[in-house]
Amino acid sequence: MDVIVRTMIKGIFPFILLFGVYTIMHGHLTPGGSFPGGTMIVVGLTLVALAFGLKKAERIIKEETAHILEGIMAFFLIFIVLFETFFRSILAPTGMIFNLWSAQQILLLNIFGGIMVTMALTMIVFLLMKE
Amino acid sequence: MITIAISVLFLAAFLVLVLKKDMIAISAIVFSFFFLIFIYLAPETMVFAFSGWNPPFGIVWVLDGLGLFMALLITGIMSLTAIYSVKYIKKRKHRYYTLLCLLTIGLLGISLTGDIFNMYVFFELMSVSSYALVAFLLNKESTEAAFKYLVVGSLSSSFLLLGIAMLYGLAGTLNMADLATKVYGGPAFLVVLGLILGGLSLKSAIVPFHFWLPDVHPAAPSPVSALLSSVIVGSGVYMMIRVIFTVFGIVSVFWMLILLGLVTMILGGLMALIQKDAKRLIAYSTVSQIGYIFVAIGIGTSLGVTAGLFHLLNNILLKSLLFMSFGIVLWHTGTRDMNRLGGIGKQMPWVAFCFGVGALGTAGVPPLNGFASKWLIYMATWQVSPVITAIAIIVSAITMAYYIKVFSCIFMGHSNIKIVNKTPKMMLIPVIIITIMCIVIGIFPQIGIMFVEPATNALLNQSQYINAVLGGSVI
């Protein structure tokens, strides 16, 4: 693509990533959570793939990494949701309101869910772009 | 406790993809089947609350008679299909087994849940994994059929979601037992019932909405066709009767269901007489049998509901038997056209016998299980109106006619095709197991009725359900 588009995306991509990670991490304080945050990260990656070509974007997230990370995060997610009685010591809500470490269950689930959404959507977008 | 079975299935679905071993998926499905047998033997209704929140405020899973009936059938047929597809599916097996595990989770979730939005979430999971499974063979016909199925399925999901959202707006809660106390009838709830049943009729193939079924079921690989015709359509029927009997609490003669069921029976039977493609004929036969089930359940008496659920059990067993044994024929010959197949019976006597048992069972011939359930349906409909019984008997005769046509076209006559390979044992054993079950239930129908009794009791006693969830002890 153009030089202008490439320069702009080079400049703006870290901020998109930052905003996506911010939305995921503050899911228990502001509206958002894992689904919008994960989508924002994938939007940033799609912009890089469109501007610089698929090869360069694939160097950021490789396909094997996506599969394995998705599996591991799903593993943790299932264990926390289905077996919450065993995790009460970590998950008991402590801390003041509006701290980052206040609602632990929601924070942990948002992080795992966010990584899972990112990997799933990245897989779909890269596969559709290979066509 | 039930979370053990669900988490094993979830983990198997993810691990099969990463570790690339199929045995994980097959053993997980078989494990959940035996686990559910173990839970079935417990005498009382278990209610399981997720994440520690009590019933109206959290999600509950109610393991009552009807739910466990469906769940046992589902996991049993899924484990036999998983063993059957070890040799049938040759390429990309790991993704096939992942999708099969996810389909099992979706179907189990629908049968066991006591919360209507949770039922919608697992309905979506079942639908999406079946869209991917139908298109698995990647030829032009399969992709076109999967796309058609996707459009119709999305329409049905949209209607269902709209109905559930309206129901939450009107009643204020999403728990099925709590809804049963808050639904009071009137125009708004009639609209909700119309939307939910309209969405679900698209999935269970009643007559104005059956148009997708004869295109989708033949185009899928044979084990997936067996699952689609037996268990997924059965889940559509389960969801409808759960919404009608437990949430809305209507127990009387439903003339609309009986009328639609009659039209479905006749249309399915007549359309099946003129087909040239064997799997499409069996798919129309599925439409016809679902018509029988709706006529029997629409009657509403205890005998009618028992007959309908028993016919659902028999339909699940017989349709999976028919599709799997025809799948063996397809695996050897590679063609579904009945004009080109012929005379294979001498070369594959076991498969011919099993297909014959399936065909005679669906037509309702005495020593098999189809006769027992159809006799109960005739007895139940005789109490309402003899005209319905007469139509049911005529459609039975039509069923017999087209099954004779299929059987003689495929298995008797001149032999055009030479069978070269031997049938693998892994494909033959599940077919023989289901055949033995059909014959045993046919000779001793008391076994079938004993299995269906707790389901009928759970369905017709709405107050028992409400007390178990809202009043009783919650695990």
Added chain:
Amino acid sequence: MVKNLVVVVCMGLIFSFMLSVFFFPGFGDWENKSVADYYLRNAFKETNSANVVGAIVWDFRSFDTLGEETVLFTAAIGVFSLIMFGLGKEGE
């Protein structure tokens, strides 16, 4: 002729569905009427989270969210196993 009849019947159905709006409780009227009463009063006490929607999605009804994540995963697997049609190769 048949097409006009179908259009009239559909419009009739749509209007009769829209009339049911008059039977809904008022917008934002949750006192003593629904489960939302418990969620709004006790979300901060029980989960220590400032975002009630987040608390409902990830704590009170986390099982539904797990189901939705699984649907997303299934969609990714479906795309992954079917994309070979377009690419023209069939491998593992």
